Amino acid sequence: MTNNPHISIQHLNVFAGDQRILKDISINIPNKKVISIIGPSGCGKTTLLKCFNRLLDDTPDIKVTGKVLVDGENIYDPKAEVTHIRKKMGLLSQRPYPLPMSIYDNVAYGPRIHGTRKKVDLDKIVETQLKATGLWNEVKDRLNAPATRLSIGQQQRLCLARGLAVEPEIILGDESTSALDPVSTSIIEDLFIKLKEQYTIVLVTHILRQARRVSDYIIFVYMGKIIEFGPTEELLLNPQEELTKEYVKGFIS
Amino acid sequence: MTITKIKLYNYCNAYNHYNQIMSFRLLKDKAYSKLMLVFTSLSVSIVLFIGIGLYCKSLPVLHKSSWGSLLTSSEWKPLKGLFGFFPFIMGTLWVTAISILIALPLCLLTSFYITEYAPNRIRKILVPFVNLLSGIPPVIFGVWGVLFIIPLIQDHIAPHFVEFSTGYSVLAGGIVLAVMIFPLIVSIVCEVLNTIPGELKDASLALGATKWETIRKVSVRKATPGIVAAVVLAISRAFGETIAVLMVCGNNPVVPHSIFDPGYPLPALIANNYGEMMSIPLYDSALMFAALLLFIIILLFNIISRLILARVERKLAV
Numbered sequence: 001m002t003n004n005p006h007i008s009i010q011h012l013n014v015f016a017g018d019q020r021i022l023k024d025i026s027i028n029i030p031n032k033k034v035i036s037i038i039g040p041s042g043c044g045k046t047t048l049l050k051c052f053n054r055l056l057d058d059t060p061d062i063k064v065t066g067k068v069l070v071d072g073e074n075i076y077d078p079k080a081e082v083t084h085i086r087k088k089m090g091l092l093s094q095r096p097y098p099l100p101m102s103i104y105d106n107v108a109y110g111p112r113i114h115g116t117r118k119k120v121d122l123d124k125i126v127e128t129q130l131k132a133t134g135l136w137n138e139v140k141d142r143l144n145a146p147a148t149r150l151s152i153g154q155q156q157r158l159c160l161a162r163g164l165a166v167e168p169e170i171i172l173g174d175e176s177t178s179a180l181d182p183v184s185t186s187i188i189e190d191l192f193i194k195l196k197e198q199y200t201i202v203l204v205t206h207i208l209r210q211a212r213r214v215s216d217y218i219i220f221v222y223m224g225k226i227i228e229f230g231p232t233e234e235l236l237l238n239p240q241e242e243l244t245k246e247y248v249k250g251f252i253s
Numbered sequence: 254m255t256i257t258k259i260k261l262y263n264y265c266n267a268y269n270h271y272n273q274i275m276s277f278r279l280l281k282d283k284a285y286s287k288l289m290l291v292f293t294s295l296s297v298s299i300v301l302f303i304g305i306g307l308y309c310k311s312l313p314v315l316h317k318s319s320w321g322s323l324l325t326s327s328e329w330k331p332l333k334g335l336f337g338f339f340p341f342i343m344g345t346l347w348v349t350a351i352s353i354l355i356a357l358p359l360c361l362l363t364s365f366y367i368t369e370y371a372p373n374r375i376r377k378i379l380v381p382f383v384n385l386l387s388g389i390p391p392v393i394f395g396v397w398g399v400l401f402i403i404p405l406i407q408d409h410i411a412p413h414f415v416e417f418s419t420g421y422s423v424l425a426g427g428i429v430l431a432v433m434i435f436p437l438i439v440s441i442v443c444e445v446l447n448t449i450p451g452e453l454k455d456a457s458l459a460l461g462a463t464k465w466e467t468i469r470k471v472s473v474r475k476a477t478p479g480i481v482a483a484v485v486l487a488i489s490r491a492f493g494e495t496i497a498v499l500m501v502c503g504n505n506p507v508v509p510h511s512i513f514d515p516g517y518p519l520p521a522l523i524a525n526n527y528g529e530m531m532s533i534p535l536y537d538s539a540l541m542f543a544a545l546l547l548f549i550i551i552l553l554f555n556i557i558s559r560l561i562l563a564r565v566e567r568k569l570a571v
Binding site: 086 | 372373450453457458459461464470
């Protein structure tokens with residue numbers, strides 16, 4: 001699993017002012033698997049996720065040191081182009097944030113930015129991605145309606161389609177189902193399982209059952225440090241570290 | 254038996270007492286809400302009273318000439334009893350339009366810089382400065398216009414385009430007004446931009462969009478209703494701005510044909526002449542009509558912009 005890592009993090013530290021919120025993180029994330037980052041709230045899960053596509057760049061007073069290698073390239077290299085890095089990763093946030101435009105334009109937004117202009121090409125991308133997220137049959141007759149008219153669950157799937165439209169290699173999910181009802185949640189979870197054939201998926205979640213349902217590997221983060229990393233069943237059923245044991249059993253949360 | 258009775262009695266008493274206090278408090282609540290309603294309707298009805306008052310006062314001049322001739326005639330000869338308001342209406346529109354055309358791009362770029370690009374410590378200096386600008390009295394802007402803008406137009410800008418200009422022009426009025434409405438638009442647009450959730454911007458950035466693309470395609474769209482509202486407020490303010498404009502506009506009652514021509518906006522007409530030359534028959538009534546016109550222009554403008562705003566909001570569904 002470490003032979004051919006898709007993302008390799010080496011000695012990553014994140015400082016917010018004087019406070020160190022991520023402490024010397026080093027980890028290899030395998031290709032085309034689902035990896036869940038679990039841990040109590042405020043432990044740095046989301047910060048760790050945001051390091052993957054440099055979304056912390058614009059946050060004031062945040063400093064990142066160390067290396068994050070994606071396909072062997074350090075994305076924190078000063079010469080690395082940030083738009084190019086982000087294009088490689090689709091982000092699915094806690095709540096759906098559809099762009100203030102139509103359903104069609106939401107999906108076409110990314111490809112348009114990256115230079116796809118022809119209507120035929122855009123049409124094809126929109127259809128493919130909406131089908132990939134199972135939304136096509138629900139919205140094909142109202143592609144020009146504002147995206148905000150969709151239900152929350154549909155909006156989240158639209159956001160996933162929007163992310164997939166720029167042909168990323170990696171999908172980042174930040175508690176992507178926390179605002180959804182159980183039915184929508186299970187649709188999204190099934191999508192993750194289906195999508196891992198083509199993508200490496202990193203999810204932040206605080207729901208252990210969800211981590212167990214969808215992920216191949218689990219990273220347990222506590223107080224800004226990686227405590228344990230291993231295959232899902234092993235980590236959940238037979239944790240090696242005392243902290244992991246307590247978290248999995250529900251003593252700390 | 255008796256003890257329970259006494260207990261019951263005490264309970265009832267306490268309950269009644271509680272009820273009395275409660276009803277008094279509820280009464281007070283009702284009284285306040287009614288009082289607020291009265292005051293609110295009073296202040297709202299002032300708009301109506303002003304309109305009616307102005308209309309009544311301008312009746313004499315309306316009896317002599319029709320609405321049509323007053324609005325479309327360019328003859329302004331009070332001594333002969335000729336009152337044509339067309340030049341003043343056009344003067345008002347020219348100055349306001351120029352000010353918005355100058356101010357809007359500057360305001361938008363400034364707001365984007367303040368909210369999206371400026372580092373914290375620069376923002377902390379910039380925002381009070383912008384607010385300070387709105388606290389400067391109009392007459393100071395007027396003096397500044399006379400001392401700096403007029404010579405600038407006369408010597409450096411106008412010679413490139415026209416043969417002769419004194420500098421006193423609708424352009425000068427527009428520039429001074431633009432500076433005056435600048436802080437108003439910037440502060441509203443900044444507020445609106447600050448309400449846009451960071452996650453929405455992140456969503457666009459995460460797709461590989463640059464900051465500028467994100468602002469242009471996402472933030473501006475989301476903020477459009479707010480930006481429109483800011484512009485409407487600024488235009489309303491610009492229509493009515495008097496002293497600073499009359500100091501630099503030239504105050505010549507002819508229809509301006511270029512930005513270097515002088516103009517005579519309605520507020521300047523009223524402020525310049527009210528209280529003087531009142532011995533001329535119908536003059537005070539004509540000035541009241543000028544005020545009524547200004548009132549109607551602002552009213553219509555507000556109604557129309559509200560309709561537009563509603564459409565924009567529906568279309569974007571933001």
